[in-house]
Structure formats: structure tokens, C-alpha cells
Amino acid sequence: MSIDSRRIAVSLCAIAAFLHLYAPQAVLPMMAQELGVGAASAGMLITVSTLAVAATAPFTGAVADVLGRKRVICAAILLLLIPSVMVAMAESFEALVFWRFVQGLLFPPIFAVAIAYIGDEWPANEATGVVGLFASASAVGGFLARFIPGMMAAYVGWRGGFLTLAVMTAVCFLLILWLLPREKQFVRATDLGASLRQMVEHVRNPKLIAIYAVGFGVLFNFIGTFTYLSFHLAAPPFNKSAGFLGSIFLVYLVGSAASLWTGSMVSWLGRRRFMLWVLAAWMAGLLLTLTPSIPLIVLGLTVFSICGVFAQATSTSYVAITAQGGTSSAVGLYVTAFYIGGTFGGWLTGLAYEAGGWPATCALIMGMMAIMAVTVATAWKR
Numbered sequence: 001m002s003i004d005s006r007r008i009a010v011s012l013c014a015i016a017a018f019l020h021l022y023a024p025q026a027v028l029p030m031m032a033q034e035l036g037v038g039a040a041s042a043g044m045l046i047t048v049s050t051l052a053v054a055a056t057a058p059f060t061g062a063v064a065d066v067l068g069r070k071r072v073i074c075a076a077i078l079l080l081l082i083p084s085v086m087v088a089m090a091e092s093f094e095a096l097v098f099w100r101f102v103q104g105l106l107f108p109p110i111f112a113v114a115i116a117y118i119g120d121e122w123p124a125n126e127a128t129g130v131v132g133l134f135a136s137a138s139a140v141g142g143f144l145a146r147f148i149p150g151m152m153a154a155y156v157g158w159r160g161g162f163l164t165l166a167v168m169t170a171v172c173f174l175l176i177l178w179l180l181p182r183e184k185q186f187v188r189a190t191d192l193g194a195s196l197r198q199m200v201e202h203v204r205n206p207k208l209i210a211i212y213a214v215g216f217g218v219l220f221n222f223i224g225t226f227t228y229l230s231f232h233l234a235a236p237p238f239n240k241s242a243g244f245l246g247s248i249f250l251v252y253l254v255g256s257a258a259s260l261w262t263g264s265m266v267s268w269l270g271r272r273r274f275m276l277w278v279l280a281a282w283m284a285g286l287l288l289t290l291t292p293s294i295p296l297i298v299l300g301l302t303v304f305s306i307c308g309v310f311a312q313a314t315s316t317s318y319v320a321i322t323a324q325g326g327t328s329s330a331v332g333l334y335v336t337a338f339y340i341g342g343t344f345g346g347w348l349t350g351l352a353y354e355a356g357g358w359p360a361t362c363a364l365i366m367g368m369m370a371i372m373a374v375t376v377a378t379a380w381k382r
Contacts, residue, residue, distance in 0.1 A: 006121065007130065009180035011137035013114040016077050016172035017107045018141030019165045020084055021049055024100075025226050026150035026246040027158040029234040035093040039231045040350035046227055047346035048097050050219070050339040052104025057335035060108040069117040069183045076109030077173045084169055088162035111138070112335045115316055117183060119331070128317040129263030135313035136257065139305070143252035144168070146226075150246015158242075202330045210379035211318050214275070215334050216341035217372040218311050221282070223342040224349030224365050225304060229289060229297075232358040238294070251302040258306040262313040272380045275314055279373045282307035283366060290362055 024031060024045045032042035063072065083102040090096040111134075118130045149161030202208050226249075233240045233248070265274050281303060288300025319334045345368075352360040 005179045006181060007133060009176050010114050010118060010130065010134055012172045012176050012179070013073055013077075013110055014134050014137035015141035015144070016080070016169055016176070017110040018138045019145050019168055019172075020080070020087075020103055021053075021107055021145070022046065022142055022223075022226070023145040023149055023162060023165060024158075025230055026146040026249060027153050027161070027242050028227065028230055029245075030153060030158060030242050031096075035096070037093055038354070039228065040347075040354050041093075043227055043346045043350040044097055045100050046223060047343045048101045049104035049107070050223065050342035050346065052101045053107050054336045054339035054343060056105050057108040057112050057339065058329055058332035060112055060332055063109075069113050069120070070180055072109045072113050073117075073180070074173065074177055076106045076113075077169065077176065080106045080110070081166060081169055081173075084166040085163065088159045088166065108332060108335055112331045115319075115331045119321065121183060124321045126263075127321055128266055128313075131317035132262035132313045135262070135309050135316070138312075139252045139309050143249045146249035146252075147246045150242050150244075150249075153242040153246070202333055205322075206379070207322055207381060208319065208330065208333070210375060211315055211322070212334055212337035213375050213379075214311070214372050215315050215338040216344075217368045217375075218308060218315065219338045219342035220345035220349075220368050221286075221365050222308055223345035224361060225286065225289070225301075227346055228349055228353040228358065228361050229301070231353065232361075233297075237292070248298060248301065251298065251305045254302050254306060258309065262310055262317070265310070266314060266317075271314060271318060272376060275311065275376045275380065276373060278307045278310045278314070279369055279376065282311070283369050286362055286365060286369070290359060 024042075028042050028045065029039075031045070032039060035042070060072070080103065083099045083106070086099040087096060087103065090099055115131060115134065118134060119127055122130050145165065148164055149158050152158075152161040152164065230245050232238070233245060268274075269277065285300045285303030285307060288303070289297050291297060291300075316331070316334065319330055322330075345365075349361045349364055352364045356363075
């Protein structure tokens with residue numbers, strides 16, 4: 001199997017997972033109105049999945065360190081088809097929350113294990129670039145997840161959009177099964193207990209803890225911004241439709257393309273310095289969303305997306321090349337921190353939005369970015 005085929009396969013793993021994780025965001029105002037719930041309650045459809053991811057990610061990594069990478073990835077994508085169809089068919093808010101939680105349980109065996117596969121199968125000097133490709137594909141999947149339900153909502157409703165995403169997942173499964181070779185550099189943990197002991201060692205590693213702290217902030221920022229900006233733009237004076245809210249996620253494609261340069265930028269500036277520049281630009285992009293101009297808001301979101309994908313690729317690849325053994329469980333712990341951040345991001349920014357609208361939400365997210373900058377400046381070693 002050629003290297004190009006491996007790159008295609010790991011990209012499809014990213015797309016398969018991120019086709020669903022944030023899928024409700026573009027149609028969340030429509031879903032909230034249909035189901036009779038408020039903005040913060042509707043935000044549960046995002047945070048319940050991120051909570052499930054956070055709870056299971058490290059244990060998924062430990063299991064994958066025993067069973068192997070491809071086997072776990074393919075089984076999870078196949079099982080993901082069940083809750084993906086049920087989300088589209090759910091008739092109550094409670095049922096939607098349940099099936100979104102089940103979806104969340106199946107995401108870590110796809111993307112956390114795929115990142116561990118990259119860390120094992122590519123040399124360290126190439127792994128950052130491949131993780132950048134993975135992040136780029138994640139952005140494509142995230143864009144399609146919002147764009148398809150948003151654009152289809154006016155014609156077949158949000159349920160039809162979610163069913164379309166399920167069909168796309170089935171296609172990804174077949175292609176990954178065909179294109180992804182079995183791992184060659186994988187060193188199997190002797191048993192699950194040994195893998196869990198490796199996970200404890202990761203928690204004792206100060207460098208990894210500093211990376212996990214930044215990962216917490218990355219998804220906190222993304223969830224808070226893209227979930228509640230939809231409510232901001234759907235309300236007066238903007239009054240934008242679900243179709244517009246779906247199309248605005250085109251900015252993800254810009255971030256996707258830019259992430260391909262992650263490896264080169266890290267090599268040029270150094271990981272620590274590059275991340276500090278990214279955080280400064282990220283704050284500037286967020287500030288632009290406070291303007292009353294749609295073009296400036298879109299520009300701000302474009303900068304926001306580019307910086308967010310840069311931050312995620314830089315942090316994730318740092319985990320993959322820093323962990324000494326037990327790569328899956330190390331990445332799994334990063335994913336746990338990442339999605340705990342997303343859960344708090346959806347919850348706290350929802351409270352901020354209901355208390356003070358979009359300006360209050362931006363202030364909270366800006367505070368998180370400042371904490372991330374201090375962490376990188378003081379704890380990420382050269």
C-alpha cells in the first residue's frame with residue numbers, strides 16, 4: 001500500500017468522525033424552535049457528545065494499544081452508523097440527547113486511534129505534517145457537517161441532512177477498510193493493565209500536562225464560538241437563515257487548507273513561538289466578530305478557523321511525538337482534556353450568552369485564550 005493511500009485513509013478517518021460531532025450547530029436554532037427549548041438547553045446536543053468523548057477517550061486508547069489500530073477504527077465507524085440514523089429519526093429532545101451521547105462514545109476510537117496510527121507509522125519529522133493533513137481533513141468533515149444540514153434544511157429538514165451524513169459515513173467506512181493498511185510499527189501492550197499503567201505515566205509527565213491544558217482551551221473556544229454565534233446571527237438585526245448559517249462554515253475550508261502548512265511553520269518558528277503567534281491572531285479574529293458587519297464577522301471567523309486548526313494540529317502532533325510508549329493512551333488523554341474543554345465551552349458560554357449576549361460570550365472566550373498563552377509561554381519547553 002502506498003504512502004499516498006495511507007494519507008487518504010487517515011484523512012477519511014477524520015472526515016468520518018467530524019461529519020457528526022458538530023453537525024447540529026448550523027441548524028441548532030431551528031431544532032431549538034421545533035423542540036421548544038432555549039439556546040443553552042439546545043447546546044446540550046453538542047456538549048453531550050463532547051462529554052461522552054471526554055469520558056471514553058483514554059480508555060479507547062488503552063484498548064487500541066492492545067487490539068491494534070485498524071481493527072478498532074473500522075469497528076467504530078461501522079457502529080457509528082446506528083446512532084447516526086437514530087439521531088435523524090428521534091422524535092423528542094430526550095431521545096436526541098441520548099443518541100448524540102452514543103455517537104460521542106464512538107468518536108474516540110476513530111480519531112484518537114488514527115492519530116496514534118500516524119505517530120507510529122510515520123517518522124517523527126513527517127508526523128507533524130501528516131497530523132496537519134489529518135487536521136485539514138477534520139476541518140473538511142466539520143464544514144460538511146454544518147453545511148449539508150444547513151443547506152438541506154429548507155428542502156428536506158434537518159433530519160434529511162443528518163441522514164445524508166449517515167450515508168456519507170458508510171462510504172467512508174468502505175474506503176477506509178480498503179485503503180488503510182494494517183499497522184507495521186505497532187508495539188502491542190502486553191495486556192490492558194500494562195496499557196493503563198502507561199496512561200498513569202503520561203499523567204505524571206509535566207510536558208504532556210501542559211499540552212493537555214492547551215487542548216482544553218482549543219475546543220472550549222471552538223464550541224463556544226461556533227455554537228452561540230449561530231444564535232447571534234439568527235437573531236435581530238441579522239436574522240440569518242439556516243442555509244446562511246450552514247454556508248458560513250465555508251471558513252472551515254480555509255482553515256483546512258492553511259493547516260497543511262503546520263509542519264513547515266513549526267519547523268521554521270519553533271513550536272512554542274508559533275503557538276504564541278497563533279494565539280495572538282486568534283484573539284484578533286474573535287474581536288472582529290463583535291462588529292455589526294457580516295463581511296467583517298466572516299473575516300473574523302476565517303482567521304479564527306485558521307488559528308484554531310493550527311493550534312489543534314500543533315498540540316496534537318506534540319503529544320504524538322512526546323509520548324514515550326503507549327501513544328494511543330497519550331493521545332486519548334489529550335482528547336479527554338480537549339473534549340472536557342468543549343463540554344465546559346458549550347455550557348459556560350451558553351450561560352454567558354443568555355446573560356449578556358454575544359459580547360459576554362466573546363469576553364469569556366478571550367479570557368480562555370489568555371490562559372492558553374500564559375501556559376504556552378511558561379510551560380511549553382523549547
